[in-house]
Amino acid sequence: MSHILEISVVILIYMILVFVLAQLLKDNSIVDIFWGFGFLLVAGYSLISGGNYDLHKIIMNLCVTIWGLRLGIYILVRAIRRGGEDFRYRAWRDTWKYFVLRSFFQIFMLQGLFMLIIALPVYYVNYSSNSEFGPFSFLGIALFIAGLIFETIGDFQMNVFKRNPENNGKLMTTGLWSITRHPNYFGETLIWWGISMFALNYPRGWMTLAGPLVITLLLRFVSGVPMLEAKYKGRPDWEAYEMKTAPFVPFMKFL
DSSP states (O other): HHHHHHHHHHHHHHHHHHHHHHHTTTTTTHHHHHHHHHHHHHHHHHHHHHOOOOHHHHHHHHHHHHHHHHHHHHHHHHHHHHHHHHHHHHHHHEEEESSSHHHHHIIIIIIHHHHHTHHHHHHHHHHHHOOOHHHHHHHHHHHHHHHHHEEEEEEEHHHHHHHHHHGGOOOSSSSGGGOOOOOHHHHHHHHHHHHOOOOOOSSGGGGGGGGHHHHHIIIISSSSSHHHHHTTTTTTHHHHHHHHHHSSSTTTTTT
């Protein structure tokens, strides 16, 4: 319990600083940039303060570092190219009453809470005693690599598509986007299920599966798929794409 409180304070301070920066820049969407970097902070802090190092922990933290850096840098570059606040956050800015106060709790503190839950397998492993590699470790590495490849290729294909002026206003429906409407989100969940596998080498490690479960539910049913797809509703090309393409898990129309 003391470790959860400690990590909670670290995340709270971090998210307050991000909130202050966002208000100075008048751009709440920078929270997406700092999302991945926040997990690097949690991983690094818990590994150092835990004081126990072995190859098992180093590899898990390396996975978190690769994921966090790739995601943070990718969103940063995308934000620079876009210029200004992301459309979802801009819509909230235009419609929310008591915008600053509501943003603090509903965007920054809420994301901090999700970070605390999703990162649970990371600091659980880092604060545990040393462990040897087992079947779950190898499964975790395999899932992580698969998710990273899926997410990276999906983002790359979308970038190439968007940078072609001829595709302006069109939908991306080829490559990985032909087997799932959200290959990047699906890859993200695979990554976190992979990271959580490392925790299963420790007693009661199964409790940390709450982390990947939460991010899976968020991306599939709350802040990922539904919010992104809302802006396409009513478009004939979107409805045709929606009818033939799995929403999340490749080839599975019902998932």
